[in-house]
Amino acid sequence: GAHAGHAGHGGVQTAFSPSSAAIPVTALSGPRFGEPDRRYTLTAEKKEVRLASGKTVQAWTYNGQIPGPELRMKEGELVEVTLKNENIDGGVTIHWHGLDVPNAEDGVAGATQNAVMPGETYTYRFVAEQVGTFWYHSHQNSKEAVEKGLFGALVVEPRQPSTAGEKDITVITHVWEGAGFAIGASDTLQRMAIAPGTPVRLRLINTDNWVRQTYVLTGTEFRVAAIDGTDLNEPGSLRDTELALTTGGRYDVTFTMPDGPVYLSIGNPKKKLGIFMSSNGEGELPTLPATVPFEPESYGRPAQTPFDADSKFDREFTMILDNKLGFYNGEFQSLYTINGEVFPNTPMFVVREGDLVKTVIVNRGSVDHPMHLHGHHMLVLSRNGEPVTGSPWWSDTLDVSPGETYEVAFRADNPGIWMDHCHNLQHAAVGMTMHLAYE
Ligand code: C2O
Ligand code: CU
Numbered sequence: 001g002a003h004a005g006h007a008g009h010g011g012v013q014t015a016f017s018p019s020s021a022a023i024p025v026t027a028l029s030g031p032r033f034g035e036p037d038r039r040y041t042l043t044a045e046k047k048e049v050r051l052a053s054g055k056t057v058q059a060w061t062y063n064g065q066i067p068g069p070e071l072r073m074k075e076g077e078l079v080e081v082t083l084k085n086e087n088i089d090g091g092v093t094i095h096w097h098g099l100d101v102p103n104a105e106d107g108v109a110g111a112t113q114n115a116v117m118p119g120e121t122y123t124y125r126f127v128a129e130q131v132g133t134f135w136y137h138s139h140q141n142s143k144e145a146v147e148k149g150l151f152g153a154l155v156v157e158p159r160q161p162s163t164a165g166e167k168d169i170t171v172i173t174h175v176w177e178g179a180g181f182a183i184g185a186s187d188t189l190q191r192m193a194i195a196p197g198t199p200v201r202l203r204l205i206n207t208d209n210w211v212r213q214t215y216v217l218t219g220t221e222f223r224v225a226a227i228d229g230t231d232l233n234e235p236g237s238l239r240d241t242e243l244a245l246t247t248g249g250r251y252d253v254t255f256t257m258p259d260g261p262v263y264l265s266i267g268n269p270k271k272k273l274g275i276f277m278s279s280n281g282e283g284e285l286p287t288l289p290a291t292v293p294f295e296p297e298s299y300g301r302p303a304q305t306p307f308d309a310d311s312k313f314d315r316e317f318t319m320i321l322d323n324k325l326g327f328y329n330g331e332f333q334s335l336y337t338i339n340g341e342v343f344p345n346t347p348m349f350v351v352r353e354g355d356l357v358k359t360v361i362v363n364r365g366s367v368d369h370p371m372h373l374h375g376h377h378m379l380v381l382s383r384n385g386e387p388v389t390g391s392p393w394w395s396d397t398l399d400v401s402p403g404e405t406y407e408v409a410f411r412a413d414n415p416g417i418w419m420d421h422c423h424n425l426q427h428a429a430v431g432m433t434m435h436l437a438y439e
Helices: 006-010 142-149 426-427
Strands: 039-050 056-062 070-074 078-085 095-097 121-125 132-137 151-157 165-173 190-193 199-206 212-218 223-227 243-246 251-256 262-266 276-278 316-329 331-338 348-351 356-365 368-372 378-382 398-399 404-410 417-422 433-438
Touching: 006 316, 039 070, 056 142, 070 078, 132 142, 132 251, 151 165, 151 199, 151 426, 165 262, 165 404, 199 212, 199 243, 212 251, 243 251, 331 348, 348 356, 356 368, 398 404, 417 426
Parallel strands: 039 078, 070 151, 165 199, 190 276, 316 356, 348 433
Antiparallel strands: 039 056, 078 121, 095 132, 132 151, 199 251, 212 243, 212 262, 223 251, 262 276, 316 331, 356 404, 368 398, 368 417, 378 404, 417 433
16 A cells, blocks of 8 residues: 655655665666565466366466466555566566566566576566556567466556446456467356446456457447557547457456446457356347447547657657568578568667657568567557547557558657567567667
């Protein structure tokens, strides 16, 4: 819970100790001193996990479960997470996907720390400054680690609850090779009893390695309240709209429970996978309506942002995403390139603290690339030459389809060395990875 000195963790004066007060806002590591408001221990271990369907999978887990435990905290809290590696041979870390933590807390093996090997322990400390829906995952051998289950939800609640009595439901979707999905801890249809009139928030998180997930909500009007953990401005009411969510991305969907049933269908409707909500949890699944795609660029109302398309940019970069065949790690295979190169020959973008940076992301390849920038949030300026006309749209994992061009901008306000990579983790592993560095 909150206590005196709390507000200080942003780097302003704190009541804890003179040494923590000296840490500037842009310190490379989280506050080293002070009693944490929340403490978690996550133990990475191999475990056979049984999904709700009865299928068993050989998983890599945090605390023996997939997804790992949900970490829920309040805005402004100092959080301490101790990671123990029981028996994951290649080592593990924890990356806080979408949380712009100080660089040393970012959990990237080989960049901000060494992988935590079996028998070892590592402690992360950071202040939860952003409210919203995030997730965490290992960032050592990321492709294999995330695929096998080393991930979980992370939710930062506002200091004051925004909607009293809200029913808050986390919906993680994840594809298991040959074993369907895991939604929360299940891979089957879930039924829930929710009283009419209850405000409901669905936190949709796509932790999958490569599948763009789709969701259709029927039986009610709803709003997309947030994208990638950032609230939208005056989001309008939607109906018969299909939400497509890129791997690594998040949507917060809100509605008021009506008298009749509401059904969140996930993926292929024939699979009857999703969440069915009604006053007693019973009832027939509705047939799904014809839908139109959700278009974030024209959704909600414009609002003031700290910078915009008319700002003067200190640096401008271009990322050309493409694919080609070639040798990598001794194997002839599909490679995924940034500006024609595969990691570690991809460009390194160098910025100075305080710079306003514009990046043009162009997909010239044949497949989607969910581009994820660590440590910063990107304001989307335009998509395919059309300026964003709706709410300010901040993203940390941007879904760039073949042929598309996005212009994004961010403030270089978090010094360190940061990954910028495709969150199709197979693509990241065979080339599509680069770094952003501060000079
Ligand atoms: Cu969610 Cu670099 O990753
Ligand atoms: Cu990709």
